[in-house]
Amino acid sequence: MSDCPVLDIKGLTVTLGTRRGPARAVAGVDWSVRAGQTLALVGESGSGKSMSVLAATGLAPRSARVTGRVHLLGTELTGLPEDRRRRMRGRHVGFVFQDPTTSLNPVLTVGRQVSEAAEEHLGMTRRAARARAVELLDLVGIPSAARRIDSYPHQFSGGMRQRVVIAMALACEPDLLIADEPTTALDVTTQAQIVELVADLQRRLGTAVVWITHDLGVVAGTADEVAVMYGGRIVEQGPVDAVFAHPSHPYTSALLAARPDPAAGGADLITIRGAPPSPLDLPAGCAFWPRCPVRADARCEHEVPPLVPVSAGHHVRTFYRHQRPTGEDG
Amino acid sequence: MSGSEEKTSRRALSALRHDPLAVTGSLVLLLLVVVGVGGAWLAPSGVNEVDVDRMLQPPSWSHPFGTDELGRDVLSRVLVATRVSLQVGVVSVGIALVAGVTLGLLAGYYRGWLDNLLMRCMDVLFAFPVLLLAVAIVAVLGPGLLTAMIAIGVVYTPIFARVTRSGVLSVREQVFVRAAVSIGASDLRIMRRHVLPNVAAPLIVQTSLSLAFAILSEAALSFLGLGVQPPAPAWGRMLYDGRGFVTEAWWLGVFPGTAIFLTVLAFNLVGDALRDVLDPRQLTIGEARRNAG
Amino acid sequence: MGRFVIRRLLQSGVVLLGVTLVVFLLLQLVPGDPVRVALGTRFDPQTYEALRARAGLDRPLVVQYLSYLGNALTGDLGVSFRSGRPVTSIVLERLPATLSLAATAVAFAVLVAFPLGVLSAMRSGSLLDHAARVFSQFGVSVPDFWMGIMGILLFAGVLGWLPPSGYVPITEDPARWASHVVLPAVTVGLVTASILTRFIRSSVLEVLSEDYVRTAEAKGLRARVVIMRHVLRNALIPVVTVVAVQLASLLGGVIVIEVLFAWPGVGRLTYDAVQARDYPVLQGAVLLVAALFLLTNLLVDVLYARLDPRISVR
Numbered sequence: 001m002s003d004c005p006v007l008d009i010k011g012l013t014v015t016l017g018t019r020r021g022p023a024r025a026v027a028g029v030d031w032s033v034r035a036g037q038t039l040a041l042v043g044e045s046g047s048g049k050s051m052s053v054l055a056a057t058g059l060a061p062r063s064a065r066v067t068g069r070v071h072l073l074g075t076e077l078t079g080l081p082e083d084r085r086r087r088m089r090g091r092h093v094g095f096v097f098q099d100p101t102t103s104l105n106p107v108l109t110v111g112r113q114v115s116e117a118a119e120e121h122l123g124m125t126r127r128a129a130r131a132r133a134v135e136l137l138d139l140v141g142i143p144s145a146a147r148r149i150d151s152y153p154h155q156f157s158g159g160m161r162q163r164v165v166i167a168m169a170l171a172c173e174p175d176l177l178i179a180d181e182p183t184t185a186l187d188v189t190t191q192a193q194i195v196e197l198v199a200d201l202q203r204r205l206g207t208a209v210v211w212i213t214h215d216l217g218v219v220a221g222t223a224d225e226v227a228v229m230y231g232g233r234i235v236e237q238g239p240v241d242a243v244f245a246h247p248s249h250p251y252t253s254a255l256l257a258a259r260p261d262p263a264a265g266g267a268d269l270i271t272i273r274g275a276p277p278s279p280l281d282l283p284a285g286c287a288f289w290p291r292c293p294v295r296a297d298a299r300c301e302h303e304v305p306p307l308v309p310v311s312a313g314h315h316v317r318t319f320y321r322h323q324r325p326t327g328e329d330g
Numbered sequence: 331m332s333g334s335e336e337k338t339s340r341r342a343l344s345a346l347r348h349d350p351l352a353v354t355g356s357l358v359l360l361l362l363v364v365v366g367v368g369g370a371w372l373a374p375s376g377v378n379e380v381d382v383d384r385m386l387q388p389p390s391w392s393h394p395f396g397t398d399e400l401g402r403d404v405l406s407r408v409l410v411a412t413r414v415s416l417q418v419g420v421v422s423v424g425i426a427l428v429a430g431v432t433l434g435l436l437a438g439y440y441r442g443w444l445d446n447l448l449m450r451c452m453d454v455l456f457a458f459p460v461l462l463l464a465v466a467i468v469a470v471l472g473p474g475l476l477t478a479m480i481a482i483g484v485v486y487t488p489i490f491a492r493v494t495r496s497g498v499l500s501v502r503e504q505v506f507v508r509a510a511v512s513i514g515a516s517d518l519r520i521m522r523r524h525v526l527p528n529v530a531a532p533l534i535v536q537t538s539l540s541l542a543f544a545i546l547s548e549a550a551l552s553f554l555g556l557g558v559q560p561p562a563p564a565w566g567r568m569l570y571d572g573r574g575f576v577t578e579a580w581w582l583g584v585f586p587g588t589a590i591f592l593t594v595l596a597f598n599l600v601g602d603a604l605r606d607v608l609d610p611r612q613l614t615i616g617e618a619r620r621n622a623g
Numbered sequence: 624m625g626r627f628v629i630r631r632l633l634q635s636g637v638v639l640l641g642v643t644l645v646v647f648l649l650l651q652l653v654p655g656d657p658v659r660v661a662l663g664t665r666f667d668p669q670t671y672e673a674l675r676a677r678a679g680l681d682r683p684l685v686v687q688y689l690s691y692l693g694n695a696l697t698g699d700l701g702v703s704f705r706s707g708r709p710v711t712s713i714v715l716e717r718l719p720a721t722l723s724l725a726a727t728a729v730a731f732a733v734l735v736a737f738p739l740g741v742l743s744a745m746r747s748g749s750l751l752d753h754a755a756r757v758f759s760q761f762g763v764s765v766p767d768f769w770m771g772i773m774g775i776l777l778f779a780g781v782l783g784w785l786p787p788s789g790y791v792p793i794t795e796d797p798a799r800w801a802s803h804v805v806l807p808a809v810t811v812g813l814v815t816a817s818i819l820t821r822f823i824r825s826s827v828l829e830v831l832s833e834d835y836v837r838t839a840e841a842k843g844l845r846a847r848v849v850i851m852r853h854v855l856r857n858a859l860i861p862v863v864t865v866v867a868v869q870l871a872s873l874l875g876g877v878i879v880i881e882v883l884f885a886w887p888g889v890g891r892l893t894y895d896a897v898q899a900r901d902y903p904v905l906q907g908a909v910l911l912v913a914a915l916f917l918l919t920n921l922l923v924d925v926l927y928a929r930l931d932p933r934i935s936v937r
Contacts, residue, residue: 059841090843097841102834105853106933107860116852117842152932168842453634454641457913459872461879462893466909469897470652542764549766550879554894566766573772573883577780577787587769595764602760 004074005032006176006208007056007093012068014048014055014232016279023279025051027232028068033225035175038202038209040219040240042255043229044276049212050180052229057093057178058085073175091121094169094207096198098181100161104153110137110164111149117171136167140197159190166197173205180212195222216255220244228252231277231287234307238314248316250294286318296320338530342604349606355599362593366413373406378561386579396581398572404581407563408589414564415593418479418548418557423540425483430490431533435521437491438498449495452488460485460543461550473556482547486540493536497529531608538601542594549590565590628925635921640692642913646906647691651684653902661704661900677702678903700907705899710907714889717908721881721888723793724811725873727804731812732819733866739816740823741855747828755820762817768879771810775883778806788885807884811877815869822865823858830858860930864923871919874912 014026026048033039041049054060056070058077070077073092077085097103105113114136115129124132130149137145140163153161162182169177179198183191199222202209211219219226220240227237228251236249247253254272274291277283283290289300297319299305307317346352365372381401389396395404433452437445455463467481468474501507502525510520551557552566560567565586572582650657658674659666678701679687694700700710743755779787785806791799830836831854839853878890885891889908896904 057841059837086840086843086845088843089841093841095838095841097834097838099834103838105835105839105857107856107931108852116844116848120842120844120848154933165838168838171842450637450641453638454645457638457642457917458645458909459912459916462890462909462912465878465893465897466649466905467652469900469905470649470902472654546766550768553768553879554882554897556897566768569766569769569772573775576772576776580776583769583772583776587766587772590766590769591764594766595760598760598764 005034005071006073007210008032008071009052009056010069012052012056012066012070014051014060015065016051016061017063017065018280020280024282025064025232025279026055029229029232029234031225031227031234031237033176033208033210035208036202036206037225038199038211038219038223039225039227040216040223041210041212041227041229042214042216042219044214046276046279047229048232048279049229053178053180053210053212057089058082059089087121090117091172092175094172094174094177096162096165096169096177096179096182099185100158100165101153101185103165104161106153109150109152110156113153114149114164114168114171117168121172132171133167136170137164139170139201140164140167142167158186159193162186162190162194163197166194166201170201170205170207174207176208176210177202178210178212181214182211183218184214191218198222216244228255231282232279233287233304233317234315235288235318236314236316237307238310242311242314246310246314248310248314248320249288249318250292250320251288252316254293294320338527338534338608341607342534346600346603349603351599352603355596355603358592358596359600362412362416362596365409366416369409369412373403373409375403375406377407377410377563378402379406386575386582388579389581395585396579398568398582399575399579404568404585407568408565408585411563411565411568411586412589412593414475414552414558414562415545415548415590418475418482419541419545419597422479422482422544422548423486423537425480426486426490426540426544427533427537429483430487430492431494431526433487434491434494435498435525438495438502439517439521439525445495448491452491455484455488458485461547464547464551465554465556468551468556473559475558478548478551478557481551482544485547486544489540490533490536493532494529497532498525501525501528535601535605535608538597538604542597542601545590545594545597627928631921631924635917639914639917642917643692643695643910644688646910646913647688649906649909650678650902656680657900657902658704661902663900674702674704695910700910701903703901703904705901705904710903713904714892714907714911717887717889717892718911719792720790720886721874721890723800724804724807724877724881724886724888725870727808728811728815728873728877729866729870731808732815732869735812735816736819736823740820741827741850741858743820744824744827744831744858745850752824755824759817759821759824762814763821765814767810767814767877768883770813771807771880771883774806774810788883790884790886803884807877807880807886811873811880815873818869819862819865823862826861827854827858830854833857860927863930864927867919867923867926871916874915874919 009032010030012026012029013024016023016025025046029048029052031039031041041053043049051060051064055064055066056077057072060066066078068078072088075088077088080088104110111130111133114133115124115126118124118129118132119126122129134146134149137149142148142160142163148156153164156164162185165182177198182198183194186194195218198209198211201207211223213219216226223240225238226240226243227234228243228249229235230251236243236247236252243252244256247256251272258272272291277287277290283301285299285301285303286292286305289295292300299319305317305319307315310316346356370377379402381397384393384397384401385399387393387397387401393403393405395408398404398407433448437448458466464478464481464485467484468477471477471480507520507524510524515523548557548564549566549569552564553570555567555570557566558564568586569583572579572586576583653660658671658678658680662671662674675681679690682690691701698711700714702709703713706713739755739758743749743752746752775787778785786803787806789803791803793800836849836853839849844852874889878894880886881888881890882894889912893905893908896902896908
């Protein structure tokens with residue numbers, strides 16, 4: 001049972017119907033995450049990292065067409081009636097979204113927002129759910145939780161609001177926590193606290209975590225696995241140490257280089273030239289080639305490179321590695 | 331920056347071209363203008379040709395819209411009345427536009443006590459239901475075409491003042507306006523060259539929608555006998571005069587009313603299409619207050 | 624919260640003062656001598672002098688205004704040029720008829736617009752949504768009095784189901800009041816409903832795209848709970864304002880509809896006063912309506928502050 005992944009995604013493809021025609025936001029993505037493990041999904045906006053998770057759990061926009069196979073705790077989610085999928089989602093998956101200011105309902109008390117999921121999925125009475133909400137707010141480090149439970153979101157600071165959102169996500173003791181850029185809207189000090197809080201909760205509750213981020217630095221310390229996404233595809237995937245030590249895709253290397261280095265005083269911040277492509281007009285071939293500093297191969301512009309192994313569990317989708325003698329590792 | 335005025339009108343035009351409803355609305359408006367200008371020539375008979383032998387005749391080949399209680403040709407009267415409606419609409423919205431934009435510019439640009447004073451005055455005007463205030467103004471000035479235009483103009487001034495002011499407040503702090511101030515450009519020049527073009531989009535939308543409301547208000551005023559005076563034909567007045575006969579002579583109600591409806595609908599369709607493109611989030615103050623009183 | 628209410632009260636007070644000034648100045652706009660104009664062919668020197676003295680028209684303008692204001696504060700709005708009766712009681716007599724019409728019209732409008740607006744937002748792009756949009760475009764473009772005439776033609780003329788016009792007080796005979804109120808209330812209500820439908824639709828659409836709705840869906844709440852607890856609660860707060868503004872403007876008497884249906888409300892009174900050049904009654908009706916309008920807006924703002932917890936901290 002412990003071998004069975006909490007969430008397992010295979011060949012997930014998401015096509016959004018937009019006013020300007022269909023947009024392929026996710027193109028055949030595979031990943032999985034096990035209990036107690038953290039998977040970091042890394043990429044720029046529009047890379048499909050959030051969309052792959054939303055679509056897998058049935059939260060894609062109505063216009064989206066989703067194909068592929070998704071297993072949550074061994075249950076196939078795709079093709080499941082919406083009502084059962086909704087219950088699986090609420091009971092076993094918790095979500096923490098980017099901006100706690102907009103992801104909390106402004107006219108409901110925080111207590112109500114934390115307790116409602118417990119009422120729905122654990123069959124708790126309103127009173128029991130309220131007591132549980134106090135517990136949860138306490139767990140995520142909100143001081144004098146019993147007193148603050150009837151406050152409204154606007155009466156909390158940004159960091160405290162994100163703690164409320166985390167409490168909300170944990171209401172049903174989910175097997176999987178999905179954190180979608182939960183620190184982006186917060187200041188640096190608070191960011192570190194939230195990262196630490198999630199890591200701590202994960203240790204205590206054994207939850208699997210999918211951490212979606214555009215900032216490799218955030219996940220360096222906490223993630224077990226990394227999947228780097230670009231233009232709707234995974235371009236590099238592997239154990240965090242292997243990927244950091246031997247980034248094998250030009251895009252991963254660029255992301256690592258773009259990371260502000262506190263040791264260097266944050267002096268030179270290297271950025272990747274150009275902007276990430278829109279899902280509406282992805283370039284042919286490898287989606288990264290227009291921005292790629294290497295462009296190792298004539299096929300880059302016409303052919304999508306296959307995902308090939310670099311070392312144990314470490315895969316990369318580029319023609320670049322191919323030109324080097326196999327077996328060499330960096 | 332000075333090009334943004336052209337850009338606004340270009341965007342507006344292309345918006346109208348690509349929206350079938352807006353194209354329909356524009357075509358109807360074009361037709362109305364033609365009828366408004368040439369109504370008297372197009373009319374098959376004189377608007378005040380009384381014929382006591384042919385009272386309340388149903389539509390026929392010689393009188394396609396029938397005849398009224400005095401035997402006058404309804405089609406001719408509907409055609410000729412087009413001009414009055416358009417004229418009142420355009421002139422009164424023109425008054426509201428000029429007055430409102432001036433007040434809004436002054437208030438938004440100079441802020442301070444002037445802003446406070448002007449906006450409180452607009453609040454006062456806003457405290458009256460639209461039609462009630464128009465009726466009161468016309469009643470004291472004496473009924474007629476000119477007073478109706480003035481009254482409707484006054485009533486719709488606050489909307490333009492508010493739209494202008496909020497637009498001015500948002501562009502006032504932008505870099506190019508501050509830059510113009512710092513190089514010593516005169517206030518008038520800054521307003522004309524930099525501020526006004528940037529509030530053009532919401533104003534265009536508001537103008538189009540206000541034309542619809544103004545024509546409805548004119549119809550209501552003339553229904554109450556406060557618009558253009560008989561025997562000159564006006565759509566609202568025709569409905570008022572015909573209301574007692576309408577159960578026997580449906581055409582007295584149907585045709586003038588359809589004329590008002592189509593005119594207002596055409597302006598609304600064009601206005602909505604403009605809003606979708608130019609100013610999707612504009613507060614629909616006018617809508618919320620329409621038909622008040 | 625308290626401070627917010629006090630500030631709004633003060634603001635409304637200032638605006639109301641401006642309103643009295645405008646209403647007062649209306650009489651000054653009458654070309655010539657308003658009393659002479661009002662009396663017209665019924666001119667008789669004795670009545671003329673009495674009315675002029677009562678209206679205090681010989682005194683300086685400022686004094687006239689101050690005394691008008693002072694009298695208005697004590698509920699004295701002058702006397703009718705026609706009947707010589709106090710304006711205040713003339714106007715208040717007409718209020719019940721207008722109130723019952725306005726309330727019925729708004730109730731009808733809300734009953735139509737609420738489901739239509741919410742459903743068309745939730746099924747945006749569906750057939751129902753298109754129908755709702757056609758309906759609201761029709762409603763904001765059609766002259767209400769024309770719809771009233773068509774209603775009379777159809778329901779009173781052709782079908783003979785309803786009386787074409789007239790009024791029976793609700794206290795006298797509720798059933799006959801109801802049969803008389805249907806046509807005018809539906810006529811006004813359809814226009815109001817189309818405005819509300821549009822507003823509710825866009826308000827719900829806006830909330831549906833909010834992050835916290837996605838959060839609620841992520842929690843796995845039932846669709847019904849998401850809609851009722853998270854979407855509608857937020858979307859309807861601004862709708863309350865619009866409903867109240869609509870009601871307030873209808874309280875002003877839907878002049879044209881009251882004239883068309885011979886409904887003896889404030890609007891009909893205004894019309895009669897205009898016809899009779901009975902300026903004090905016109906002034907009184909306009910002042911009362913504007914005051915009611917301001918009061919409703921004030922109440923709405925206070926209600927709004929109660930509904931939206933974010934406002935109370937300001």
